[in-house]
Amino acid sequence: MNVGELERALFEAFPARDAEPWDRVGLSVGDPDAEVAGVACALDATVASLDEAVRRGANVLVTHHPVYLSAPDRFCPAAPGRPSSSATVFEAARRGVSIISMHTNLDRSCAARTLLPRLMGLAARTSLEWAEEPERTGIGGICETDPITVKELALRAQEAFATCAQAWGRPDALVRRIAFVGGSLGDFGELALEHGCDAVVTGELGYHRAQDLALRGLSVVLLGHDRIEQPFCRILADATAHAGVAQDRIHIIPLPQQWWVPSQGGHA
Structure with a gap:
């Protein structure tokens, strides 16, 4: 070859x-x-x-x-x-x-969509970018889980990705729907809110955006751009x-x- x-x-x-x-x-x-x-x-x-x-x-x-x-x-x-x-x-x-x-x-592939949640024992049912079209390739993934707190989510995430997590949002807030986005969240936090997610696990996000999303009810768990994409x-x-x-x-x-x-x- x-x-x-x-x-x-x-x-x-x-x-x-x-x-x-x-x-x-x-x-x-x-x-x-x-x-x-x-x-x-x-x-x-x-x-x-x-x-x-x-x-x-x-x-x-x-x-x-x-x-x-x-x-x-x-x-x-x-x-x-x-x-x-x-x-x-x-x-x-x-x-x-x-x-x-x-x-x-690659970010839009089904392989990327499923891998990141799977490392935490979760299954992505669809992409975040095209949540209503599960068969379509798209950025991120949306998962459902039994209720856990933001603190529990952050601890599970940092263990799964061998890093230290930074979390935005109340530690005791309950999470049932989680979005995953590799690398930088960018504007995809708005889609996570639109699709009823309680939290998003991602690599990085600027201070003002993270603060804004947390104040609007979307907890944010940051793992590092490189750690979540390795x-x-x-x-x-x-x-x-x-x-x-x-x-x-x-x-x-x-x-x-x-x-x-x-x-x-x-x-x-």
Whole structure:
């Protein structure tokens, strides 16, 4: 299998039409005709993930997040005065590593919809984006649960995703309907309210939006953008195997410790 064939197979799993217009999905660096020697799956395309891919004998890095959304002015070795994506593209080309990204098209997949709630023992019945059309791909998922408190939800979430949760809303408020959104919640909190959700579990949200949603009755549990989306690497690895790459040539790169909590001894 060559790189172009792998890209086409991944687009069959996560159609490009499902990606946002501003997104950059698919092959961003590399030769489509190069044979796939091995694949490393990572959340982010960084020089560190390239290093790990090469160490594991992979010449393809499949990521969730694109190398960049806005292209840097130049592609050069790492330097404080340039965005990190500049060095990532430079190093990928220099080392002969292709980079393929499946971003908002993966976010809208049924695989993403079901995986995040499943880690907490819940089942998503439909997407948040198209709640009245369960068969349609869409951002997020909506789950029903026996009544639990916001505090219990936050504790379960931080255990399932191996992180520390930040929760907005009364700790003793009861939750029966939960929305899940990977990455950043953005404007999807409004849909969660519209569809009668009591809480939303997501990666990140700005202060004023989180405060506003909590005051309007939607509790918000924040886990960190990277922590809630690292499980998507398993989705990418499974799709790569389904495309025909041998399991022993597929590797998942662990999430690096990019941020931490001092009260927990430097471990987020």
